[in-house]
Amino acid sequence: MFRAAMILALVASTATADVTGPGGKVIDCYCTDTQGARVELGETICLFVDGRAFMARCEMSLNVPIWRDTGEGCVSSLLDRLKPLEPVGDAG
DSSP, X not given: OHHHHHHHXXXXXXXSOOOBOGGGOXXXXXXXXXXXOEEOTTOXXXXXXXXXXXXXXXXXXXXXXXXXXXXXXXXXXXXXXXXXXXXXXXXX
């Protein structure tokens, strides 16, 4: 029973903890994409790194926001690269 209470206390305290700096000021944590735009914790976007595209989630690791690979590929469309279909053979 004591062990379960300790685990619950640790999980609850880390889930609700804010990052505070000197003087007790709460530090707003977030990630940035390749253009420098703000991405909130928990959001998932497609990242392009070293010629590879993958889905990544903004998470915290040791009080530092990081991109964690979700193991999924990015969903993309090649519609803008496709040429219109040309008729094949005689139509008449």
